[in-house]
Amino acid sequence: MNCRVVVEAAVPVYDVETADEAVRIAISKTGEMLNPDLNYVEINMGSRSCPHCGEELEPAFIAADESLVALELEMTVFNVERDEHAARIARKEIGQRLENIPLEVLEIEEIEEESxxxxxxxxxxxxxxxxxxxxxxxxxxxxxxxxxxxxxxxxxxxxxxxxxxxxxxxxxxx
Known part of the structure; x- marks a missing residue:
């Protein structure tokens, strides 16, 4: 079974003024850490929402010129036995390259075998x-x-x- 796994990463970024700048730097920084070994991992802006009202928030939280950016890292894991196995593999592969960056599995989707x-x-x-x-x-x-x-x-x-x-x-x- 093949699975598509989406992992959320909280990437710290320093010396930024705007949320857009923080997101661009976080994507670039994450890409440098993953490449060339994991160049097949897709990096997207994460989505955040207010826990109380459900209002959509920017993916970057800025305080004192420092930011914490939510990114979604997506990869396909091949030949796994079950969803938990795919999640462990994705967290291990991505986590080895993104040291000191917390990861959380957001989504695991089984991919239909191609014809x-x-x-x-x-x-x-x-x-x-x-x-x-x-x-x-x-x-x-x-x-x-x-x-x-x-x-x-x-x-x-x-x-x-x-x-x-x-x-x-x-x-x-x-």
Whole structure:
């Protein structure tokens, strides 16, 4: 199961005058701490509301030229067993790079698997037709079906087959 996890971070920013300036600096500062290791984490302005009246507040609280900015950090966690597992992984990965910044998990959403089954059904039929003409089909089609389980291996096996087939054809011609 794959999950999208949103974590709220309270990022301190110093020597600022406006909330907009504080948010820009906080996003920049967080981006520097996360990159290049976690460049896939999306950084967004957080949302705050008054606990008593529910009124929407700015994401930055400023006092004495210092600010505490609420940011939402979003990442996708792959191959997890349950929601709690995804939350622990996201907090650990982000927390290791954002030292001394408190984190709280806001949202965990299960991501529907992309239509891999449809892709697997369509790809082998095309592969079987092209390979059947050149090599007899069955062995090549089975190896492509095994490689079709992993999306990255399709690119690798496809380029490897392109390199191997011309040599095979040359051997047959000789």
């Amino acid at each position: 891999e089954e449809e892709d697997d059904d369509e790809e082998p039929s095309v592969v079987e037709e092209s390979d059947a003409d050149e090599t007899g089909g069955d062995a090549a089609a089975e190896s492509d079906n095994d490689a079709g389980d992993d999306p990255d291996s399709d690119e690798i096996s496809g380029s490897a087959n392109d390199d191997i087939l011309p040599e095979f054809e040359e051997l047959i011609d000789e």
